[in-house]
Amino acid sequence: xxxxxxxxxxxxxxxxxxxxxxxxxxxxxxxxxxxxxxxxxxxxxxxxxxxxxxxxxxxxxxxxxxxxxxxxxxxxxxxxxxxxxxxxxxxxxxxxxxxxxxxxxxxxxxxxxxxxxxxxxxxxxxxxxxxxxxxxxxxxxxxxxxxxxxxxxxxxxxxxxxxxxxxxxxxxxxxxx
Numbered sequence: 001x002x003x004x005x006x007x008x009x010x011x012x013x014x015x016x017x018x019x020x021x022x023x024x025x026x027x028x029x030x031x032x033x034x035x036x037x038x039x040x041x042x043x044x045x046x047x048x049x050x051x052x053x054x055x056x057x058x059x060x061x062x063x064x065x066x067x068x069x070x071x072x073x074x075x076x077x078x079x080x081x082x083x084x085x086x087x088x089x090x091x092x093x094x095x096x097x098x099x100x101x102x103x104x105x106x107x108x109x110x111x112x113x114x115x116x117x118x119x120x121x122x123x124x125x126x127x128x129x130x131x132x133x134x135x136x137x138x139x140x141x142x143x144x145x146x147x148x149x150x151x152x153x154x155x156x157x158x159x160x161x162x163x164x165x166x167x168x169x170x171x172x173x174x175x176x177x
Contacts, residue, residue, distance in 0.1 A: 003049060016143045018047060019145070019146045020146060021147060022053055022055075024052075028126075029104050029106060031136065032044070032107050033136070034138065044105065045075055048075075053103055056103065058077075089121050118165075132152050133164065135168050151163065
C-alpha cells in the first residue's frame with residue numbers, strides 16, 4: 001500500500017515522472033546529479049519507497065543530530081565525518097563486500113551548491129568494488145527523474161567523467177536550496 005501511495009504522490013500530486021528503472025537484485029552506485037535542493041530528498045524517498053529497494057545514502061554527520069538521526073538512518077542514511085582524514089572509499093567498498101550495502105546513492109557534487117568539479121569518491125567506490133554507476137538526474141524544469149543505463153568505470157577518471165557528465169548535461173536544476 002505504501003508503495004502505491006508513494007508512486008501516486010510522486011506522479012499525481014507533485015507531478016514528477018521517472019524515466020528508466022533501477023535494477024533489482026544487483027549492486028550498484030547511484031550518482032544523483034544535480035543535488036540542488038532539500039526537495040531532492042523528498043523525490044528520492046518517494047522513488048525509493050515505491051521501488052521497494054533498500055537504497056542507502058551518505059550524508060554529512062551534521063545531518064545526523066539527536067533530533068534527525070533516527071529519520072535519516074531509517075531512510076537509509078550513513079553519516080560521514082568529512083573533517084577527519086579517513087578513507088571513506090575503502091570503508092564503503094568493505095560494506096559492499098560484506099553485503100551491508102547493495103545500492104548506494106551519492107551526490108557527486110558533495111553539496112547542494114553549484115560546483116564546477118565533482119568529488120571522486122563515488123567513482124572510486126564503484127571502481128574498487130567493481131560496480132556499475134547509474135547516473136540519475138533530477139530535472140526540475142521537466143519534472144523528470146532520468147535513470148541512465150549502467151556505466152562501468154574504466155580507471156581513466158578523466159575520460160569516464162566526460163562520459164558520465166554527458167548523461168546529465170541537459171538537466172535544469174532547482175534554483176533554491
